Amino acid sequence: MPYMISARSLPEDRRMDTPWTDRAGRFSWIRTIAFAGALAPALWLAWLWMSGGLGPRRLEEAIHFTGLWTIRLLLITLAITPLRRLGLPRLVIARRMLGLATLFYVLAHLLLYGLDTGSIGKTVSEILARWYLLVGFVALSGLVVLGVTSTDSAIRRLGRNWQRLHRIVYVIAVLGLLHFFMQSKIDVTEPVLMAGLFVLMMAARGAQAAKLPLASPVVWAGIAVLSGLATAGLEAGWYAVATNAPASAVLAANLQFDYSIRPSWYVFGVGVALALVAGGRWLRQGRRLSPAG
Incomplete structure (x- = not known):
């Protein structure tokens, strides 16, 4: 039998970080369910796109779809802390994954909007000309900052400042909700x-x-x-x-x-x-x- 190295025996920075295992390399139902739940809307959107389920204005529908799931996943991520106080402390192992999924959907939201406008210049001019788009773009930029600084190395470099920086998630949530209100008319x-x-x-x-x-x-x-x-x-x-x-x-x-x-x-x-x-x-x-x- 060939010699196999257990994930638990590897140094932390050499372990394979998969969506269905915890940091010790053990299978995690919590992370698996979180990963499946975050991936399901994207798969559903792809199916609707290919099957014609989005109707004649599929780009516009896809933009609304990804924006809605950005807000939903952001709120689910924020809900982990209160739920931990109700006897579910292990939920915290899925928080980073859900936060990155939120970033994925908001970037898809922007990409689809750019495809709908047809050019980068038109996209920029539209964002600068409309308040609700500008508010949404500021919230998106904040999520990008949080995503870039969510790695282990960034946490080590920032130290205590990391927690202070990531408190802007509450401001981002308010801006995202304001964008949602203004867009819904x-x-x-x-x-x-x-x-x-x-x-x-x-x-x-x-x-x-x-x-x-x-x-x-x-x-x-x-x-x-x-x-x-x-x-x-x-x-x-x-x-x-x-x-x-x-x-x-x-x-x-x-x-x-x-x-x-x-x-x-x-x-x-x-x-x-x-x-x-x-x-x-x-x-x-x-x-x-x-x-x-």
């Missing part, structure tokens, strides 16, 4: 939902900064209520500014379920689900700590 249902989920995650980080226990279902219940109300207010404020619609009418629509369920309720539901998860963990821990019999 009238119907901002999905941008409001994405913004509400971002508010939910930032509320969780705020609770952690305030030394509140994120393992508590009561804390998560409060986060759910506040995030749901903030999402409703955000939707009302956007429509009031963009379309002059009465904010009171938009807020009232959040309490009516005749036509659709508004994003604020989905955000509230996600918060309640996380509160239930926290409650389940709390009950299990209480049973383990209670005396037998």
